[in-house]
Structures are given as C-alpha cells and as structure tokens.
Amino acid sequence: MPFDLSSLPQKKEVIYNHLESCIKQESPEQVMTRYYTLFVQATGYENVEIRENLEKIMKSEEGKKTLFSFLSYVFYLPINYWLKQSSEVQQIIPNFVKMLENIPPFARVQTPVARRIREAVTQFNKSDSFLGLKRLQNLLTSNPTLQQDKSQPLSTLLGRYPFLYQHCLLVAESSAETKRVLKQFQQKQQGDFELSLSRYITNQVRLARLTKRYGSPTEAQKHLTLVPNPSLLKDQEVIATLQHFISGIEGQSTYQDLAQRFIIHSAKAETFKTYKKDLYEYLIKTVDEGYGKRQLNQKLSSHLKNSLSKWDRETPNEQLILRVTNNLLKFLVVESDKNIDHYLYLDLVTNLGPTKTIGLLLKILLISPKIYPYLTSRFAILYQHYENTPRYSVHWLFKSLETLQIALTIHCSGMDVSYWRSAKALGSD
Incomplete structure (x- = not known):
C-alpha cells in the first residue's frame, strides 16, 4: 500500500505534541531516556503509535527531503523548554547534545528502520543545525576557570558575548519558537x-x-x-x-x-x-x-x-x-x-x-x-x-x-x- 503523503505533516504533529507533553510533565532525565530510546537506540519505544509514525516518516521519500528540519525541530523541543528554566535545569542540555552525538555502532540484529533512524541522526550531526547545538553546549559548559585559560579555544568564551548568539546558534532550520526562546535567553544574559x-x-x-x-x-x-x-x-x-x-x-x-x-x-x-x-x-x-x-x-x-x-x-x-x-x-x-x-x-x-x-x-x-x-x-x-x-x-x-x-x-x-x-x-x- 503506497504511503499517504498527505498524512506526513499530521504524523509529524503527533510526534511533536507527544514529545512536548512529555517534556512538560517529566523530569529532564526522563525526557533524555525517551529521546535515547527513540532516536539513538531507535528501537523499543513504549508508545507504539509514536514509533510507527517515526518509522513511516523515515521510510517516505518526502520525509527524507525534510529530515534535517524535522530532527532540528524535534531536538530543540526540550532545549527550548529547558532554556526557560533555572540554570540548574539548563545544565542537562550539554548532556542531551552529547547523547545525540554519541551514536553507538550499528548492530546486525537491528531492523532496517532502526538503522535508518540512527543513520539519519548520524548525518544530522554533520549539519549546521547540530553545529548550533554544539555551540550551545560549549556556551553552557564554559566556566570562569576555562575562560581565564588563554590556551583554551575561543569557543569557551561564546557565552560572554550575547550579541553573537543569534548569528552563531540559529540556522535556516531554526523554528520561530527557537528564535523566540534564544532571544529571551540572550536578553537575560x-x-x-x-x-x-x-x-x-x-x-x-x-x-x-x-x-x-x-x-x-x-x-x-x-x-x-x-x-x-x-x-x-x-x-x-x-x-x-x-x-x-x-x-x-x-x-x-x-x-x-x-x-x-x-x-x-x-x-x-x-x-x-x-x-x-x-x-x-x-x-x-x-x-x-x-x-x-x-x-x-x-x-x-x-x-x-x-x-x-x-x-x-x-x-x-x-x-x-x-x-x-x-x-x-x-x-x-x-x-x-x-x-x-x-x-x-x-x-x-x-x-x-x-x-x-x-x-x-x-x-x-x-x-x-x-x-x-x-x-x-x-x-x-x-x-x-x-x-x-x-x-x-x-x-x-x-x-x-x-x-x-x-x-x-x-x-x-x-x-x-x-x-x-x-x-x-x-x-x-
């Protein structure tokens, strides 16, 4: 049976709404586990509807064309929420980015769809969108000791210069919500x-x-x-x-x-x-x-x-x-x-x-x-x-x-x- 392209936006919306609800109701650690299971392990996610929708998006040719913008939106959902919280909560963001970056080697027992999801995330990690996440990670992990060390790369100082945030952290795929939250974060800094x-x-x-x-x-x-x-x-x-x-x-x-x-x-x-x-x-x-x-x-x-x-x-x-x-x-x-x-x-x-x-x-x-x-x-x-x-x-x-x-x-x-x-x-x- 051919894939129904007209339902692709709806399937994405179901995933967005599901993850957004979890982000608001669960602890950052629980959200991290969800994302790990869905996008890094790419198998065994407890919600069958969400897993099937993601698999159908990955299988479709149309879904492949918009894959980076889809992943960018999905990965920024928790980040946007956490950035509006206390500095303690914000410290989960570097760990979240690190988790997405460290995709384990592919196993033979994996299904083709699971391999496709992990390959998609691996490719996303080479994109400008992920570079923005890496810069945000550097910004949040920097500290006064690192900033005083002249041998450290210039990237450890990004957090000191809010006027650079919009140019260094946003990309073409950034959503309106991401732009709004980042602007608020910039104004706070x-x-x-x-x-x-x-x-x-x-x-x-x-x-x-x-x-x-x-x-x-x-x-x-x-x-x-x-x-x-x-x-x-x-x-x-x-x-x-x-x-x-x-x-x-x-x-x-x-x-x-x-x-x-x-x-x-x-x-x-x-x-x-x-x-x-x-x-x-x-x-x-x-x-x-x-x-x-x-x-x-x-x-x-x-x-x-x-x-x-x-x-x-x-x-x-x-x-x-x-x-x-x-x-x-x-x-x-x-x-x-x-x-x-x-x-x-x-x-x-x-x-x-x-x-x-x-x-x-x-x-x-x-x-x-x-x-x-x-x-x-x-x-x-x-x-x-x-x-x-x-x-x-x-x-x-x-x-x-x-x-x-x-x-x-x-x-x-x-x-x-x-x-x-x-x-x-x-x-x-």
Missing part, C-alpha cells in the same frame, strides 16, 4: 552583564571618591567591598575602556554627541556624494593623525567614493545610509564568510588598539542604528572562523569582543551612565 557592569562602575566611582578623601587607594579599600571586574580585561584596561566610552573623547564630547552633530549637519547634504564626503570627515576626525595619513585615510576615502556611486546625485535617504554604512562595516571588519580577508581590521587593532577601533565602528552604528545586526554579524564571522583557535593566538579578536561587549552595553542598552560621565569619577590619572 545581556541583562546580567549590564547589571554586573553597572555595579562595577558604581563601585569604582565610590573607590575614586574614597581615595580622594583618604589620600590612598589602599586606605580607601578598607572602607569599601570591591565588586569584581565583569570583564576578562585587566582592571586598568577596563577603566580606560569605560573612560573612553563614557567620558568625552574630544574635550567633553561623547560618541553620542559627535554622532548627533553629524546627523544634524549631514541632514543638509543635498546629494549622496556630499553625504559620503561628510561621513569621511566624521570618521577620520577621531583617528590618530599619524596612522590616518599613513594608512586609513586614503583607503577610506577611496572606498566611500566608490561605494554606491551611481546614486551620488540622489538625495540621501535612510535606505542609502543603511547600505553605505553596512558597506563600511564589510570594508573595515570583514566582508563575508566566503571572503574572510580581514587584514584592514587587524591593522586597525594593531595600530589604534581595540578601544579606538571599536570606537570607530561605534561612530558608524550611532548614526545608523539599524546596522546593529550587521555589525554583530561581522564579528560572528570572525568568531566562527577562529572559534577552535587558542585564545592566545587571536588576542586581538578576544580584546575586540570584550571591548565591543562593553561599548554595546553602554550605548545600546538601558543602562544610565550619566552619573559617571566625568573621567575623574572613574579614577583616571
């Missing part, structure tokens, strides 16, 4: 960092004031419980980074001040060509003059001149601004995962340092906020390219990510930093 950074800054303000009162940092620390540095940068580096992004960089002008002035000024540009010239002047104004004249100015000027040049006579509009700023990010950081050349970015970090380099990118973001996901995607490309590399070999990228996390927290979150505007408040020399 970012919120935790914002709170830690806010407490750290407040503590530094108090320390600076007490130092002034007692005339000695050592004496001041006796009257204050120090809050730990939430960054992996050294204390002096964090203070300098905070001063750069919170206090003025041109006299008392902040990055927001400079961006606002540019937005007002560039609104008068009658042509897109004029806008690009103004944009060039805005960007190079805070670049070290020596380095700019040697390297960056000419390259940047040429890039902007040639970028979207066929619209030079048009009146600037939001779409053109979004496109030209996105092109700038590709030029300054990295173009794509197909063209991974990032020599210019590496040169910028080497000569300007990570703080001023991130500041240059921040200036672009602040005049075109909609490029936020384009900016973070550039760094996701670099992260994915180097994620298996020891951190000490890509120190420039590590420092860039730490600095970017601070810069985005200060400028793109709800954290109020007006109280700490003065550089002196943060204890500068």
Whole structure:
C-alpha cells in the first residue's frame, strides 16, 4: 500500500505534541531516556503509535527531503523548554547534545528502520543545525576557570558575548519558537552583564571618591567591598575602556554627541556624494593623525567614493545610509564568510588598539542604528572562523569582543551612565 503523503505533516504533529507533553510533565532525565530510546537506540519505544509514525516518516521519500528540519525541530523541543528554566535545569542540555552525538555502532540484529533512524541522526550531526547545538553546549559548559585559560579555544568564551548568539546558534532550520526562546535567553544574559557592569562602575566611582578623601587607594579599600571586574580585561584596561566610552573623547564630547552633530549637519547634504564626503570627515576626525595619513585615510576615502556611486546625485535617504554604512562595516571588519580577508581590521587593532577601533565602528552604528545586526554579524564571522583557535593566538579578536561587549552595553542598552560621565569619577590619572 503506497504511503499517504498527505498524512506526513499530521504524523509529524503527533510526534511533536507527544514529545512536548512529555517534556512538560517529566523530569529532564526522563525526557533524555525517551529521546535515547527513540532516536539513538531507535528501537523499543513504549508508545507504539509514536514509533510507527517515526518509522513511516523515515521510510517516505518526502520525509527524507525534510529530515534535517524535522530532527532540528524535534531536538530543540526540550532545549527550548529547558532554556526557560533555572540554570540548574539548563545544565542537562550539554548532556542531551552529547547523547545525540554519541551514536553507538550499528548492530546486525537491528531492523532496517532502526538503522535508518540512527543513520539519519548520524548525518544530522554533520549539519549546521547540530553545529548550533554544539555551540550551545560549549556556551553552557564554559566556566570562569576555562575562560581565564588563554590556551583554551575561543569557543569557551561564546557565552560572554550575547550579541553573537543569534548569528552563531540559529540556522535556516531554526523554528520561530527557537528564535523566540534564544532571544529571551540572550536578553537575560545581556541583562546580567549590564547589571554586573553597572555595579562595577558604581563601585569604582565610590573607590575614586574614597581615595580622594583618604589620600590612598589602599586606605580607601578598607572602607569599601570591591565588586569584581565583569570583564576578562585587566582592571586598568577596563577603566580606560569605560573612560573612553563614557567620558568625552574630544574635550567633553561623547560618541553620542559627535554622532548627533553629524546627523544634524549631514541632514543638509543635498546629494549622496556630499553625504559620503561628510561621513569621511566624521570618521577620520577621531583617528590618530599619524596612522590616518599613513594608512586609513586614503583607503577610506577611496572606498566611500566608490561605494554606491551611481546614486551620488540622489538625495540621501535612510535606505542609502543603511547600505553605505553596512558597506563600511564589510570594508573595515570583514566582508563575508566566503571572503574572510580581514587584514584592514587587524591593522586597525594593531595600530589604534581595540578601544579606538571599536570606537570607530561605534561612530558608524550611532548614526545608523539599524546596522546593529550587521555589525554583530561581522564579528560572528570572525568568531566562527577562529572559534577552535587558542585564545592566545587571536588576542586581538578576544580584546575586540570584550571591548565591543562593553561599548554595546553602554550605548545600546538601558543602562544610565550619566552619573559617571566625568573621567575623574572613574579614577583616571
């Protein structure tokens, strides 16, 4: 009897509903056992209807075509649920991923369908969807000790950078629910960092004031419980980074001040060509003059001149601004995962340092906020390219990510930093 293709979505839905019900009613350990029996052992599942539906999906040609999306959805059902629970429950996720990864050797006594299920899961483990699961596993198994070890791969630091989650953990097959849950998880992680950074800054303000009162940092620390540095940068580096992004960089002008002035000024540009010239002047104004004249100015000027040049006579509009700023990010950081050349970015970090380099990118973001996901995607490309590399070999990228996390927290979150505007408040020399 031919397989009824029209019933395929219904059979999948029956499996989804069954597993979802079990996930909500049973312990994570019981759910793990269910998944092991159904997808790893691939035989002996107690619910006959579910086992038969899965077997029919595996047998059908149509089912094979949508196999990865089906498995991705099924495997993310418990993960999505557990991610919304406590951190203790979340720790089952790495074990769940490990279970799916360790498919035992095939046995001769297995039925053809059981072999087909296990082969399907084995093939799924080579897909981008499973790579996203592996990254989530790394994110949840990382700990402060691993993160402090410079010999560990960059992947141990992924959890520190919520702005990378959407790009590194989601794939084309990700469901709407997975995207929603991951966004909530990202917001929770970012919120935790914002709170830690806010407490750290407040503590530094108090320390600076007490130092002034007692005339000695050592004496001041006796009257204050120090809050730990939430960054992996050294204390002096964090203070300098905070001063750069919170206090003025041109006299008392902040990055927001400079961006606002540019937005007002560039609104008068009658042509897109004029806008690009103004944009060039805005960007190079805070670049070290020596380095700019040697390297960056000419390259940047040429890039902007040639970028979207066929619209030079048009009146600037939001779409053109979004496109030209996105092109700038590709030029300054990295173009794509197909063209991974990032020599210019590496040169910028080497000569300007990570703080001023991130500041240059921040200036672009602040005049075109909609490029936020384009900016973070550039760094996701670099992260994915180097994620298996020891951190000490890509120190420039590590420092860039730490600095970017601070810069985005200060400028793109709800954290109020007006109280700490003065550089002196943060204890500068």
